[in-house]
Amino acid sequence: MPPGGMYAGAPENRARPAIDPLFRSAAVEYGNRAVGVVLSGYLDDGTAGLETIRSCGGVCVVQDPDDAEYPDMPRNAMQHVLVDFCLPGAELGALLSELAVREPGRRSAVQEHVAVEAAVAKRVLSDLETVESLGRQAPFNCPGCGGVLWQIGNSTELRFRCHTGHAYTAATLLAKQTEKMEETIWVALRMFEEHRNLLLRMNAEGSANSSGAERLEKLHLHIQRIRTMLRSTGAK
Structure with missing residues (x-):
């Protein structure tokens, strides 16, 4: 796992460890070798991170919502991200074994906004100027710290972040x-x-x-x- 990608920094979507910073950190570190898997769960965790993996050339996998005990997370991911595989849970192990030995193609450069948000999530960068570069100020306060929220751009799903590091999708906010x-x-x-x-x-x-x-x-x-x-x- 990329250092600091999961445990450092403020909660995202009300959790720490959290799926999205893990996926984002993996995408920046490993590019097209990263594989993101979204399993059963509530709300929309994982969608933003999976989108980042997609933008860096990685592989996006979701559990078949019809096979999931709680289908919200995989279903939301499929609505917002072009996934590569959608399989029942029992078939995911074999797929991951196959992907682990597959030869990846040429790695593309990480987009600047992806690298910046990954750094913010790890508390490497956390200031007003940096967060403003990611989006525009929103008329909401962060429920985690009371600070101002910014609406993050370059995403198919509505997301918000404060300069302290808290981040939310619209549903979790x-x-x-x-x-x-x-x-x-x-x-x-x-x-x-x-x-x-x-x-x-x-x-x-x-x-x-x-x-x-x-x-x-x-x-x-x-x-x-x-x-x-x-x-x-x-x-x-």
Whole structure:
């Protein structure tokens, strides 16, 4: 495995180790000798990295979505990347053995934006100027660190990255935003309930003023609305 390609740097698509930086690093290091395999899994991890392997002349392989327990990842890869092989899991081992001994063709130069993003992911480069060279600023904040996100160009799939190194596809960014929203709503519920409980205790001890009952009624309404929101998001 290429040094630093998998474990260093910030999470991508909410994970570290992560598939995309591994694929990207392998593509830059090995060019047309790299082989990327996307197996069963949720959302769209691996698609961006597989596209990078394709751009460097490597071989792109996916598990047949009909054979996968969770078909999202291989299906999304096939929608955005021209894959070389799509096989059931039981046939992948023989294919990889064949590819390992196949003589590769002439290696082409790595595109600059691919090399730059690989370096950013490994924390070799991580500054505003470098990230700006990869795309344009987006009207979203990074849910991982709160920094500004840039929409990354040269891709068939919508992707975002901050200068710290966090990176997201549109699907994982949406999932992370939803997670953060739920966390915020839970905090709001706790604070409203604590405020209500304090007023109830003050009432019980006779230290609340005349507006206490009205404030309790408003707090009760806010708490019910927040609980309705949490139920609608499916939060546990």
